[in-house]
Amino acid sequence: MNLFRRRRKCLPALVLLCAAVGCSSADDNASAAVPSPAAKTANLCRNLDAALPSKVDGQGRRDPEPASALTAGWGDPAIILRCGVARPAEMSDTQADSGEVDGVGWLMVKQDDGGYRCTTSLRQAYVEVTLPAALAEDGAAPLIDLAPAIKKAIPEGIAD
DSSP: OHHHHHHHHHHHHHHHHHHHHHHHHTOOOOBOOOOOOOHHHHHHHHHHHHHOOSEETTEEBOOOBSOOTTEEEETTTTEEEEESOOOOGGGGOTTSEEEEETTEEEEEEEOTTSOEEEEEESBSSOEEEEEOHHHHTTTTHHHHHHHHHHHHHSOBSOOO
8 A cells, every 4th residue: 555655656756757858859950050140141141041942852841959040951850051151161172072053053062971061152142051961862952942042042142
């Protein structure tokens, strides 16, 4: 009988613990460092945020933490976009991989984990898209989906 009372006292604590763990593990959003560009670039990035598609490569939008108009994400593992990043050093490398996807130029840098970090070129703001290794086999599909929004919101030119 004494054992039953102990179990009854422990049961509400166990339920409370499970509920707390369930709530905290539901927040599985990716994280991304928020760039801090100049005001002109930040304005372009806010325009891009408003133009971004709800799906990229068939993945629904799931923005990273902390929430910002300068970052966006899709799917899990996440495709992460950051607008207003600094000019990548690799842009000075004449041997760097680059290409054009639907009218948007990209610098493409393979990461140690097999993914890619792609950064727009010849636009008034640098837009960085990180593709996880699991999606790298899809090629340029995410960049194709993002090209219309980038062309609409980020004019051609040289970023400050």
